[in-house]
Amino acid sequence: MKAFFRFVLMALILLVVALISALTAMRLAIHGSEVAVPDLTGKAPAEARRIAEFNGFQLEIERQYYSPTVPEGRILSQVPVAGTRIRRGWQIRAAQSLGPQRVEIPNLLGESERAAEINVLRRGLDIGSTAQVPLSGVNADQVVAQSPSPSASSISAPKISLLAAEPEPPGGFVMPSFVGQNLGSVTAVLNDAGLRVGTVTVAAPSNVSPEAPTVNAAPAPVSPASIIVTQNPAAGGKVLLGTAVNFEVR
Numbered sequence: 001m002k003a004f005f006r007f008v009l010m011a012l013i014l015l016v017v018a019l020i021s022a023l024t025a026m027r028l029a030i031h032g033s034e035v036a037v038p039d040l041t042g043k044a045p046a047e048a049r050r051i052a053e054f055n056g057f058q059l060e061i062e063r064q065y066y067s068p069t070v071p072e073g074r075i076l077s078q079v080p081v082a083g084t085r086i087r088r089g090w091q092i093r094a095a096q097s098l099g100p101q102r103v104e105i106p107n108l109l110g111e112s113e114r115a116a117e118i119n120v121l122r123r124g125l126d127i128g129s130t131a132q133v134p135l136s137g138v139n140a141d142q143v144v145a146q147s148p149s150p151s152a153s154s155i156s157a158p159k160i161s162l163l164a165a166e167p168e169p170p171g172g173f174v175m176p177s178f179v180g181q182n183l184g185s186v187t188a189v190l191n192d193a194g195l196r197v198g199t200v201t202v203a204a205p206s207n208v209s210p211e212a213p214t215v216n217a218a219p220a221p222v223s224p225a226s227i228i229v230t231q232n233p234a235a236g237g238k239v240l241l242g243t244a245v246n247f248e249v250r
Contacts, residue, residue, distance in 0.1 A: 038057075108150070112164075126159045144163055228248070
């Protein structure tokens with residue numbers, strides 16, 4: 001019996017040793033190819049690329065920023081930062097220094113969006129983002145705000161974002177019901193609201209029997225006292241300024 005328990009104990013010990021060896025081998029396989037990211041800051045792009053490739057990484061210079069401390073053309077920052085352990089073949093993304101700010105931010109307020117863009121590019125700057133906002137009393141396409149502000153100093157990137165005016169959308173109304181009202185008073189209401197009367201027609205009599213003989217009589221003339229029986233657009237619909245409203249009257 002003791003021999004049996006001794007055999008089971010030895011088997012368990014061997015199993016534990018095998019599991020530890022397997023875990024160690026797996027960890028080495030996963031982390032064995034990880035290396036520390038080299039420090040590329042302050043290096044020229046060609047040198048930084050050579051160092052990155054020597055350590056098994058790819059270098060991508062994505063952005064440029066002003067810096068009073070890092071000379072122009074040198075690597076300003078990097079991601080991942082130096083010392084981080086990552087797998088070979090990964091990409092290092094870097095920003096390049098433009099040196100100290102040497103350009104003055106122009107005043108673009110009041111210019112058209114197109115003129116402002118030309119002004120920015122002519123000074124060696126870039127357009128950041130552009131946006132429009134509806135404003136009354138301002139010419140459409142006119143620049144009303146900018147970032148950075150005119151003559152700003154110590155900016156980080158050579159980009160200027162613009163905010164330009166766009167025409168206000170025409171006012172809208174929910175069409176009320178004019179059925180049962182006289183045409184004269186409705187016309188005055190529409191004119192005050194910025195709408196207008198469109199086509200006005202006379203409704204056919206509704207109390208004429210289909211068996212009655214046809215009489216070629218002239219329809220009643222349309223007058224301000226005519227009563228509205230139908231309208232188009234119908235009540236409840238949305239209409240814009242200047243919309244023509246057509247009526248059928250009796």
